Amino acid sequence: MHCLPGYQEFVTGMTLINFAKDKIRRLAVERGIEIIAEAVKRLRETFKEAHSEIPWAKIIAQRNIIAHEYDKVQVEKIWLVATESIPILLKAIESFIPEEYRSQM
Numbered sequence: 659m660h661c662l663p664g665y666q667e668f669v670t671g672m673t674l675i676n677f678a679k680d681k682i683r684r685l686a687v688e689r690g691i692e693i694i695a696e697a698v699k700r701l702r703e704t705f706k707e708a709h710s711e712i713p714w715a716k717i718i719a720q721r722n723i724i725a726h727e728y729d730k731v732q733v734e735k736i737w738l739v740a741t742e743s744i745p746i747l748l749k750a751i752e753s754f755i756p757e758e759y760r761s762q763m
Contacts, residue, residue, distance in 0.1 A: 669740045678733045687740045688724050688731065694744070695721030712750055 668683045668690075677683060698706075698717045706714045720739060723730055 666744075669737075674734065674737045677737055684733060684736060687736055691736070691739055691744075692721050692724050694747075709750075709754070712747065717747075 668686050669677065672680075672683070677687075695717045698714055699721075701714070706712075720735075
């Protein structure tokens, strides 16, 4: 999950309109979302069940759209994931990360 914080440099100071026009930033953020969701897919089911407050299935579904249905990717949804959902996810998983790895977040 070390890629989570790095995505913020691509959205900080941006507006949705600017983000929509910047293909490089959009693609970078989309790739970050793919990586996050791929990591989620690899988590043990027992772990996901123990932390059911996190929308694991939605995270994976977003990845599937980006990876396989890229013609259906909506910039507005990517923007919301990047600016709202990922910060919430970071906060939620912080307690799961051992202290020695938190500096990498």
